[in-house]
Amino acid sequence: MVIAATGPARPGRAASRAFATSAGHSARMRSSLTPLGPPVSRNRIITSFPKWYTPDACLQLKEHFHGQVSATCQRRNTGTVGLRLSKVVVVGDLYVGKTSLIHRFCKNVFDRDYKATIGVDFEIERFEIAGVPYSLQIWDTAGQEKFKCIASAYYRGAQVIITAFDLTDVQTLEHTRQWLEDALRENEPDSCFVFLVGTKKDLLSGAACEQAEVEAVRLANEMQAEYWSVSAKTGENVKAFFSRVAALAFEQSVLQDLERRNSARLQVGDGDLIRMEGSPPETQESTTSSSLGCC
Ligand SMILES: Nc1nc2c(ncn2[C@@H]2O[C@H](COP(=O)(O)OP(=O)(O)OP(=O)(O)O)[C@@H](O)[C@H]2O)c(=O)[nH]1
Numbered sequence: 220m221v222i223a224a225t226g227p228a229r230p231g232r233a234a235s236r237a238f239a240t241s242a243g244h245s246a247r248m249r250s251s252l253t254p255l256g257p258p259v260s261r262n263r264i265i266t267s268f269p270k271w272y273t274p275d276a277c278l279q280l281k282e283h284f285h286g287q288v289s290a291t292c293q294r295r296n297t298g299t300v301g302l303r304l305s306k307v308v309v310v311g312d313l314y315v316g317k318t319s320l321i322h323r324f325c326k327n328v329f330d331r332d333y334k335a336t337i338g339v340d341f342e343i344e345r346f347e348i349a350g351v352p353y354s355l356q357i358w359d360t361a362g363q364e365k366f367k368c369i370a371s372a373y374y375r376g377a378q379v380i381i382t383a384f385d386l387t388d389v390q391t392l393e394h395t396r397q398w399l400e401d402a403l404r405e406n407e408p409d410s411c412f413v414f415l416v417g418t419k420k421d422l423l424s425g426a427a428c429e430q431a432e433v434e435a436v437r438l439a440n441e442m443q444a445e446y447w448s449v450s451a452k453t454g455e456n457v458k459a460f461f462s463r464v465a466a467l468a469f470e471q472s473v474l475q476d477l478e479r480r481n482s483a484r485l486q487v488g489d490g491d492l493i494r495m496e497g498s499p500p501e502t503q504e505s506t507t508s509s510s511l512g513c514c
């Protein structure tokens with residue numbers, strides 16, 4: 220794999236693409252990440268905990284950040300979290316609208332024409348959550364069977380797995396179980412937040428959507444996933460959904476960071492590092508490379 224760097228597509232966001240060829244299984248990737256770049260755009264600022272889509276299938280019912288997280292953020296004592304990326308992997312059948320969903324959120328565009336994803340792509344989206352900078356690295360994978368082995372190589376290290384299906388095609392919902400199983404296999408047990416997302420909401424009437432959601436919510440509960448219905452075409456629920464993803468991933472990162480620091484008995488005074496006991500230097504925060512994958 221050859222990796223080449225380019226500049227960000229617009230302030231506050233970096234875009235990258237990995238190409239893979241079935242012949243050589245080679246990939247080329249362009250990437251750029253400046254964690255301390257320009258301020259994040261206003262619509263990426265999250266101050267209160269974003270709400271679920273339906274209480275019948277949600278990962279957390281609470282409406283506020285964890286008390287410890289709020290206090291840590293207020294003190295600006297979030298360790299390396301502000302410099303960290305959480306990896307989000309989007310999987311699901313071909314044509315369900317994975318790329319469209321990501322492009323609606325990251326670029327605010329919608330393309331009626333289908334262009335199959337070949338291998339994988341990724342976008343980096345920067346947020347400010349409870350005053351702390353935070354980024355999601357959103358991986359878009361190919362749904363076509365012939366690219367599956369290439370895409371699955373990128374499942375590892377996911378903090379969030381989004382399994383997408385088309386609300387107008389029940390078969391794609393049935394396949395989400397297998398997509399999730401494949402993605403989970405590459406990750407540590409219980410290390411990922413799972414979302415089940417029904418796409419193309421605009422193509423259904425309200426009643427038809429509600430009907431499709433009954434089965435989806437049932438499956439989401441089985442998968443221990445949070446359920447959302449969205450439309451990349453109209454943009455309905457897209458920002459709310461990714462805000463929820465970002466907030467849950469952020470909160471988990473802060474809590475994990477606190478736990479790590481506590482277990483290392485790191486002593487901090489007035490925001491500055493003073494002294495660390497009981498842990499050799501190489502165990503501190505697991506080094507920079509682990510910051511690219513949180514699980
Ligand atoms: N009406 C409507 N069409 C959509 C929506 N989202 C995606 N589409 C259309 O569905 C088709 C497939 O969308 P993609 O986003 O390319 O699907 P994909 O899941 O990325 O497909 P692969 O890359 O092959 O896995 C395209 O023609 C899109 O325009 C939506 O919310 N509403």
Ligand SMILES: [Mg+2]
Nearest residue numbers: 317318335336
């Ligand atoms: Mg695609």
